[in-house]
Amino acid sequence: MNRKLFGLCASLLFLSACTNTPDQPEEKVAVWLDQGWSDEQRQWFHHETQGTATLPIPYEWFIELEQPINLKSWYKGEGRVKFSSTKFLQKFGYIPSPQTAVNPDELPVGFAKTSGIPDLVNGGTYNAIGLTCAGCHTGHMTYQGTSIRIDGGPAVSNITLMIKAMGVSLMETDIDQPRRARFKTAVINKLQAETPNIPLSELNARFEKTYKAVIKGLKAELISILKTKDESVEEGFTRLDALNRIGNTVFGAYNSANIVPTNAPVNYPHIWTTSWFDWVQYDGSIMQPMIRNAGESMGVAAWLNLEPGPDQFDSSIAVGALFEMERLLAGNHPQKSKAFNGLKAPKWPENILGTINQVLASEGEKLYEKHCESCHLPVISSGKFWTDKYWKKITPDGANYLALNLIPTSEIGTDTAQSNILQTRTVDISGMDMSGTVCNLPGGEPVQVTSGPATPFAFALGLTVERAINFYYDKHNISPKKRELMNGGRPNCLQAPKAYKARPLNGIWATAPFLHNASVASLYEILIPAEERASTLYLGYLEFNPVKVGFISTKKDGLSKTKALTKVVVSGPNARHGNFNSGHEFSDNKGAQGVIGPLLKEHERWALVEYLKTL
Numbered sequence: 372m373n374r375k376l377f378g379l380c381a382s383l384l385f386l387s388a389c390t391n392t393p394d395q396p397e398e399k400v401a402v403w404l405d406q407g408w409s410d411e412q413r414q415w416f417h418h419e420t421q422g423t424a425t426l427p428i429p430y431e432w433f434i435e436l437e438q439p440i441n442l443k444s445w446y447k448g449e450g451r452v453k454f455s456s457t458k459f460l461q462k463f464g465y466i467p468s469p470q471t472a473v474n475p476d477e478l479p480v481g482f483a484k485t486s487g488i489p490d491l492v493n494g495g496t497y498n499a500i501g502l503t504c505a506g507c508h509t510g511h512m513t514y515q516g517t518s519i520r521i522d523g524g525p526a527v528s529n530i531t532l533m534i535k536a537m538g539v540s541l542m543e544t545d546i547d548q549p550r551r552a553r554f555k556t557a558v559i560n561k562l563q564a565e566t567p568n569i570p571l572s573e574l575n576a577r578f579e580k581t582y583k584a585v586i587k588g589l590k591a592e593l594i595s596i597l598k599t600k601d602e603s604v605e606e607g608f609t610r611l612d613a614l615n616r617i618g619n620t621v622f623g624a625y626n627s628a629n630i631v632p633t634n635a636p637v638n639y640p641h642i643w644t645t646s647w648f649d650w651v652q653y654d655g656s657i658m659q660p661m662i663r664n665a666g667e668s669m670g671v672a673a674w675l676n677l678e679p680g681p682d683q684f685d686s687s688i689a690v691g692a693l694f695e696m697e698r699l700l701a702g703n704h705p706q707k708s709k710a711f712n713g714l715k716a717p718k719w720p721e722n723i724l725g726t727i728n729q730v731l732a733s734e735g736e737k738l739y740e741k742h743c744e745s746c747h748l749p750v751i752s753s754g755k756f757w758t759d760k761y762w763k764k765i766t767p768d769g770a771n772y773l774a775l776n777l778i779p780t781s782e783i784g785t786d787t788a789q790s791n792i793l794q795t796r797t798v799d800i801s802g803m804d805m806s807g808t809v810c811n812l813p814g815g816e817p818v819q820v821t822s823g824p825a826t827p828f829a830f831a832l833g834l835t836v837e838r839a840i841n842f843y844y845d846k847h848n849i850s851p852k853k854r855e856l857m858n859g860g861r862p863n864c865l866q867a868p869k870a871y872k873a874r875p876l877n878g879i880w881a882t883a884p885f886l887h888n889a890s891v892a893s894l895y896e897i898l899i900p901a902e903e904r905a906s907t908l909y910l911g912y913l914e915f916n917p918v919k920v921g922f923i924s925t926k927k928d929g930l931s932k933t934k935a936l937t938k939v940v941v942s943g944p945n946a947r948h949g950n951f952n953s954g955h956e957f958s959d960n961k962g963a964q965g966v967i968g969p970l971l972k973e974h975e976r977w978a979l980v981e982y983l984k985t986l
């Protein structure tokens with residue numbers, strides 16, 4: 372995730388134009404909804420490292436770096452506030468978190484310290500600053516002064532903008548000698564307090580060497596950005612092209628020809644209930660939770676050794692912590708007790724967002740059964756949902772998992788960019804000395820992977836991740852039985868089905884914006900013909916609209932603007948646009964691509980919206 376991130380803005384040193392963030396509504400009180408986690412579990416999940424070095428500077432640098440100069444605040448004498456201060460990071464959508472033993476520097480939700488990352492500049496190891504699951508999978512919204520926080524909900528954050536701002540701060544530090552001296556003193560003081568046995572002269576020498584490398588890297592990055600045409604689709608607030616970025620981080624580091632533009636941004640998905648899905652990811656492409664989680668930690672820059680040799684696939688991935696995180700999300704198998712007991716979907720807080728009209732909602736329930744259930748499954752409060760019809764065994768002696776419907780893109784008609792990635796992308800891994808098979812699903816054919824100039828990305832990634840996990844298991848002498856448990860009892864199967872999955876809609880009210888590419892602002896708009904949906908979305912503003920159920924999307928300085936396109940182009944230069952708001956339509960235009968149900972009457976739409984609030 373390191374390339375392309377500092378952005379053009381850094382070269383211009385013109386923060387207000389390039390890293391502009393929206394003014395947010397005032398938050399008078401904040402509440403975490405009850406989703407079955409204790410405060411202690413929540414804080415652990417918010418700050419436990421998954422072994423990543425997401426930001427390209429050491430932890431102590433991140434803590435001590437000053438904010439980019441904002442002329443307005445500089446004039447008010449606020450110029451020296453730290454970049455890592457909660458107030459500043461909130462501008463990029465991050466959520467405040469208390470100072471605790473697991474969060475000693477009072478960083479926002481999702482920021483974690485990772486010790487022991489190999490220091491390629493100085494030798495030895497260093498402390499890195501990483502993002503953990505909660506940085507992308509914790510949601511929040513405000514309503515009339517109350518901030519509602521949701522574990523496992525989609526983050527509103529804009530990570531690329533934050534990293535751009537960091538590039539600006541570093542460049543400013545480099546040209547402002549007093550600021551550089553202040554920064555160095557603060558970093559050295561912090562390191563001295565943490566590691567009193569390292570002599571000061573060595574800390575100074577290490578700082579200077581790292582500094583040279585960081586600034587050199589930053590300048591090289593800027594030059595390459597200025598030279599290459601930017602073909603990416605802006606991710607902005609609430610979105611990230613996670614899949615393409617994983618490929619760029621893992622295989623781009625091996626061969627820079629493997630780097631592609633990020634053109635399929637997706638909304639951070641909500642992750643309650645997902646532990647029990649037969650397939651995860653929007654395109655239903657990954658089966659095993661450990662592969663998914665470890666692959667993601669490579670995407671957010673865990674250290675990984677791909678050089679051929681005995682230590683190939685050694686990594687900093689915290690496999691043990693990933694297992695515990697997944698366990699906390701999953702809970703025990705839910706089918707017997709007919710209830711999910713890990714991270715639960717949030718319940719609509721009537722005391723904050725208003726009472727649900729139960730009469731209208733019960734009309735909506737009937738409409739759900741008629742128009743939605745065939746794809747999204749019966750609702751989880753129904754007895755039907757828990758019957759074996761909807762749960763299946765993946766391995767003959769294994770547990771049951773929820774069998775989701777995967778709907779072909781030709782039928783659902785939503786933007787195709789994300790589902791195209793695994794279908795089409797290949798990577799050049801010649802010389803990586805990697806061959807093997809993935810997916811030994813009983814009854815299924817294992818897929819042979821060989822390292823070559825055009826190895827399918829999905830399989831190259833699946834095998835690389837599997838090797839890194841096995842390297843960890845071997846290194847820590849994990850028994851075969853424990854490995855199976857840590858792998859979530861499922862084999863490493865992968866598929867690229869050119870489809871999107873229809874998930875159960877429990878807690879859906881708390882997950883705006885909607886559709887995988889965040890192209891629809893509210894639940895109400897999911898139920899109307901695509902051409903009537905807002906064609907321009909402004910994402911990143913936190914105020915909630917409890918009537919239409921979604922974020923308020925009106926023009927405002929600093930919000931991410933997405934110009935949505937309604938008609939899906941299946942071939943030609945626009946085929947992978949990433950911003951289509953088409954499909955999933957209820958319209959009289961029967962038979963047209965993406966029309967999945969009849970035009971709903973206005974009253975029916977509101978009944979459905981009311982019912983969805985109860986799920």
Ligand code: HEC
Binds near residue numbers: 637663
């Ligand atoms: C940098 C942001 C980021 C971090 C950190 C992150 N994720 Fe994700 N996660 C995403 C995005 C974006 C997707 C959607 C990818 C796709 O389907 O294309 C995703 C997908 C998922 C899914 C699949 C959801 C579904 O609907 O199928 C699960 C489960 C998940 N993440 C769990 C985790 C866990 C557990 C961690 C920590 C170990 C984690 N994520 C860390 C951004 C992140």
Ligand code: HEC
Binds near residue numbers: 653747778786968
């Ligand atoms: C033909 C199958 C099908 C039917 C019928 C259907 N859906 Fe969906 N739904 C999907 C699929 C597939 C997706 C994911 C599409 C995407 O993200 O591109 C989806 C996505 C959604 C989302 C967005 C989820 C998110 O995480 O952003 C909502 C909300 C939704 N559906 C509500 C409904 C409601 C309400 C009904 C009934 C009125 C309904 N759907 C009927 C297949 C269906």
